[in-house]
Amino acid sequence: ETGVTQSPTHLIKTRGQQVTLRCSSQSGHNTVSWYQQALGQGPQFIFQYYREEENGRGNFPPRFSGLQFPNYSSELNVNALELDDSALYLCASSPSPGDNEQFFGPGTRLTVL
Amino acid sequence: AQRVTQPEKLLSVFKGAPVELKCNYSYSGSPELFWYVQYSRQRLQLLLRHISRESIKGFTADLNKGETSFHLKKPFAQEEDSAMYYCAPPTVANAGGTSYGKLTFGQGTILTVHP
Numbered sequence: 001e002t003g004v005t006q007s008p009t010h011l012i013k014t015r016g017q018q019v020t021l022r023c024s025s026q027s028g029h030n031t032v033s034w035y036q037q038a039l040g041q042g043p044q045f046i047f048q049y050y051r052e053e054e055n056g057r058g059n060f061p062p063r064f065s066g067l068q069f070p071n072y073s074s075e076l077n078v079n080a081l082e083l084d085d086s087a088l089y090l091c092a093s094s095p096s097p098g099d100n101e102q103f104f105g106p107g108t109r110l111t112v113l
Numbered sequence: 114a115q116r117v118t119q120p121e122k123l124l125s126v127f128k129g130a131p132v133e134l135k136c137n138y139s140y141s142g143s144p145e146l147f148w149y150v151q152y153s154r155q156r157l158q159l160l161l162r163h164i165s166r167e168s169i170k171g172f173t174a175d176l177n178k179g180e181t182s183f184h185l186k187k188p189f190a191q192e193e194d195s196a197m198y199y200c201a202p203p204t205v206a207n208a209g210g211t212s213y214g215k216l217t218f219g220q221g222t223i224l225t226v227h228p
Binding site: 004033035040041042043044045048056058090092100101102103104105106107 | 117145147156157158159162199201215216217218219220221
């Protein structure tokens with residue numbers, strides 16, 4: 001069974017740029033959720049993708065967007081990067097959208113200068 | 114809005130001592146709660162799910178609806194229990210007619226077990 005993988009591991013961008021983060025879900029899981037974890041804080045829910053559509057969103061602005069592909073992998077896109085976007089971005093997959101037990105990837109550390 | 118409070122950011126105990134990590138919540142929805150753990154240099158992983166009532170690595174947690182608490186306990190702490198612990202009540206809500214689960218995490222408690 002393959003676990004959740006994320007790429008890249010680390011990323012450095014400058015303010016105003018755009019970034020794309022990638023996630024492959026665990027084998028057999030069709031639902032992907034993204035979380036932002038700022039330093040010293042717990043993860044915050046960004047949104048969830050199911051059947052290639054956004055299926056719920058947390059309190060994040062529209063410049064945070066995503067995609068899900070037929071193989072259930074997902075991308076998180078952030079436009080017009082701000083300094084406060086610096087964080088660890090976690091991807092989690094689950095067998096179905098209503099399943100609250102989620103399996104996390106190792107995260108992508110984004111630094112915005 | 115749903116809130117989760119983990120009042121202790123840091124908790125230190127000695128090996129063999131009992132340990133309790135506190136979690137208080139306010140939410141609407143089904144009473145399903147989780148504890149997640151993150152060991153050093155490892156990914157966030159599920160430790161305990163209250164519905165299953167399983168004891169994982171000797172940890173247990175009881176849902177107290179009256180106090181709205183879900184404290185994590187272990188009678189005899191081990192050095193390998195040193196980690197970051199997050200309490201996470203999920204919310205199942207309807208978005209466009211499809212239910213979804215999301216986790217609301219507390220700020221976490223760093224547990225250090227000294228030899």
